[in-house]
Amino acid sequence: MLRAVLAIVVVAGLLAAGVAGTISALNRTVYSAGGFVEQYLDALARGDTVGALALGGVMPGTADLAAWGLTNEVAKDLPETLLRASVLGGLDNIELASTTDTLATDDGTAQTVVFDFDLNGTASSMVFTVERAGTFGGVFNAWAFSTSPLAVLQVSVLHERSFTVNGLTLDTRAHSAADAPATFSTSAAYLAFAPNRYTFEHESAMLTAEKATVRATVAGPTAVEVNALPNEAMVGQVQSELNKFLDDCATQTVLQPTSCPWGITIDDRIESTPAWSITAYPTVALTPGELSFEMGATPGQAHIVVDVQSLFDGDVSTRDEDVPFTMGLSVVVQPSGALAIQLH
Incomplete structure (x- = not known):
């Protein structure tokens, strides 16, 4: 009987040691700081935005926004439009590079975790800071990001209000106050997942912007500029409107056509109807x-x-001559897409 009891005690001890060893091993791997960050990166790689956002500390708090130097105006109600799977892609070959203990921010431990990965085929890395967030199940370590890993893309759209990022078209004024004055150039800030590659562009009937690529591998603000410039269609339309205006001026049978950029003064008596034509249009x-x-x-x-x-002396002659002139103009693309042209 004693031998049986001793056997049970030994088996129980072995089982307890095995369980403790398993728990310890899991806390060093799956439930470690690196394992926690890897969950986040794996979720992004799968396009699982719900899973990524569910992890502790992913969404930035007041302290994060202040540390990033964002003004209250920018930080207030940052759009979450880009926190979607459709703009993610190209994250693979995820590997833990290092985990380093840092000073505790509370009664747990804090660690700096570095991961290497490929981002659309380019070797990259990102640094994360995490901290202990208690336990779950009474035995497994829980972690949270002490600094949010999200990026804030501060987008400036020059000479326009809309842009396309990773196939998604957005309007910078969508989150502006209804009575905000219209401006020639616009800007807006958006929360976005990091790491990820974002390609910005603009293509409309009148304006085109060259693609601008941003590799978001750092938490916090990243500035990007979308420079929308007149394309051939816009220049062609302005040229056509200008030529038409000048042609209309040329139909006026006076020496000084009204509201037109040229005219001529003749001191002699006019004996025929002046006939104007355009021999060289200004090149827009x-x-x-x-x-x-x-x-x-x-x-x-x-x-x-x-x-x-x-x-x-009363002689009659024909004035047949060129009359040079100069002119300028201003153009705005209206919200409707039509051009507003002001000659000057």
């Missing part, structure tokens, strides 16, 4: 200004044919 080239796209003073050339009689 648009550059961004503070409030609109601008064409600076650009040369053009009109031509006049008119018979005149000299007041000196």
Whole structure:
């Protein structure tokens, strides 16, 4: 009987030691700081945004926003539009590089964790800070991010209000106050997953922006600029409207066409109806200004044919000559997509 009891005690001790060893092993791997961060990265790689956001400390708190230097205006109600699976992709070959103990922020331990990975085929890495968040099941370590791993993409869209990022088209003014004044260039900030690669662009009927790629591998603010500039269609339309305006001016049968950029003064008597034509249209080239796209003073050339009689000797002759002129203009793309052209 004693031998049987001793056997049971020995088996129980072995089982307890095995369980303790298993728990210890799990706390060093699956439930370690590195294991916690790997859960986050694996969720991003799978496009599991719900799982990623459910992890402790992923969403930035007030302390994170303040540490990132964001103004109250920017930090207030940061859009979560980009926290979606459709903009994720290209994260693989995830490997733990290092885990380093850091000073505790509370009564638990804090660690700095570095992971290496490939981001759309390019070797990259990211640093994460995590801290103990108690236990679960009474035995397994729980962790949370002490600094949110999310990025804040601060997008400036020059000369436009909309842009496309990873196939998703957004309007920077979607979260602005209803009475916010219209501006030539706009900006907005968005919460976004990191690590991830974001490609920004703009393509509309009148404006085109070259692609700008941002590799978000650091938590907090990352600035990106989308420079929307007039494309061939816009320049062509402005040129067509300008030419039409000048052609209409040329139909006026006076020496000084009204509201037109040229005219001629003749001291002799006019003996025929002045006939104007355009021999060289100003070539439209648009550059961004503070409030609109601008064409600076650009040369053009009109031509006049008119018979005149000299007041000196009465001779009649034909004035057949070129009349050079210069003109400029300003252009704004209206919300409807139509062009508002102001000549000057």
